[in-house]
Amino acid sequence: MLQRLFTVIVAILLGCGGVIAIFYALNYAVNLLPQKWRSPVLPWVYLAPAIFVLGGFLVLPTINTFILSFFDRRSENFVFLDNYIFSFTDRTMLIAFRNNILWLVLVTGVSVALGLVLAVLMDKVKYEKWTKALIFLPMAISFVGASIIWRFIYAYRPADEPQIGLLNAIITSLGFEPVGWLVEQSVNNFALIAIMIWLQTGFCLVILSAAVKGIPNDVIEAARMDGANEWQIFWKIIVPMISSTITVVATTVVILVLKVFDIVFVMTGGNQGTEVIASRMIKETYNYRNVGVGSAIAVILLLAIIPVMVTNIKRFKEQERLR
Template identity: 55%
Template sequence: MIKAIEERRSLPLKTATPRKRFGLTPWLWIGLAVLFVAIFLVYPLFFTIWLSFLDATSTRFVGLRNYLLIFTNPSLLEVLRNNLLWLVLATVATVVLGLLIAVLVDRVRFESVAKAAIFVPMALSFVAAGVIWRFVYEYAPPGQTQIGLLNALLTALGGQPQTWLQDSRFNNFALIAVYVWMWTGFCMVILSAAIKGIPSEILEAARCDGAGEITIFFRIIVPMISPTIAVVTTTMIINILKIFDVVYVMTGGNYGTNVVAVDYYQQLFNFNNFGVASALAVLLLLAVIPIMYFNIRRFRVQEAQR
């Protein structure tokens, strides 16, 4: 034993190998990434902000005139009101319906089939969904064959066909219904996964204490998945603020249905008004940034708590 220890002591000591230097390769890759971000993100951002202070032809500095026009022109004010209507109704409808369906579907026998059926609209593009629902809302004068499903049902029940996409009383709600139909499945899947993460022992203990299902829903389920509800809600808000496809395909922004993204497109490509178009883009960016900051901050808090 002593001899073995002495032999080990006699072995030469291994010196620490010097840290390998990577040279310029990592800096080259980082530099390419920074250059890519600068060209395709930073430069367009600041250039758009600069254009928002110029006139329609981008030849004369006009200061805040484009922004004042947005908040004083009746048609542009209607655009902002429509976006606000979308923001409130579509967000509340998708999150609330997604949460309710997530709770109810967890109790049915064919849970996976039901979830798949509700999630199917997410597989469609906004353009495809707009085309499908345009046929649903299709209108023909009274006395003619109704091609649209909704008007066909109305006439079959003895009612009169309605111009769903042209009548300002209905059209914005009809468009919002398409968005809700598409995105409720997304909210349902995310919230259902959060609900399944609640320990079953907590729910069973509440039932043993005599709590009803409604009490369990509001006192246990909703508080425990509130971080997920917040993330889903902010995701919906960001999507709704930049809604474009459904409105453009179904009405083209006509009949009082225009929204910020569609009006931005029209100002830029139809009217060649680069100043107002850039101002609309900047306002849209300013509306999205606080929500993105809220999401990032929440993620950091959750990571710090783990």
């Protein structure tokens, strides 16, 4: 125990101390330059380590993945677009695409809409902070941790045995048959989607609540004096005035949903028709050792995320321009 503690302390001291020493040394080296060179060079000196790390651990692997996507299983023969054609024609991949679209529509739509409604309602309650904290609390749980919690909620036992799953215990107490939430293909995808909604609603609530509070009270009061009811105020004033924030929150959730893997892996392993793009990528690459197809799926996933990221960046630039 003491040896491990000593190792941790040494690693922290050497790691943090090494980083600090590197920046001090670089700053000292910049100060040795002529005065006219110091200002242009100094920002790049501090950015260089981050650029180096990003280049080594993000850019180069991305390029390598793109190249591998044009080769066969063992990365020996060039097959051009065969891996991409397989990705868009294989039955399991088509199921994964269908499921991802279902996740995108339901998780994004429900979590953003629910977060917006709660943000407006929380603005009127007495214990706003405590209520928001309670709803935001699932965000503190990892996807894997949340999945394990919900495995107990969805747990299934035959009808003649005691139910240990909370949901089936409630259902059987009302006189209904227990449901195999993670096995029955008519409900299992929706059961997994519910977990993501539970996790992301708190995030949407907090961000949208800040936007709602930024609306001037004078505008709301003027609308009420003109005879507008609460429903009209919500649709005609609140939603248009925070539309940019809604877009940012929605695109952030979309990016998370496109990359979803943990929940599916822990809950079903992608079986019983619950496969998603990310889980299929992992299976093709590591389970089936089909690196070419796995790389092609990774490239497809990257290309799907890029337009959403570009939309977010453009939105941020517009907000900065309007300030």
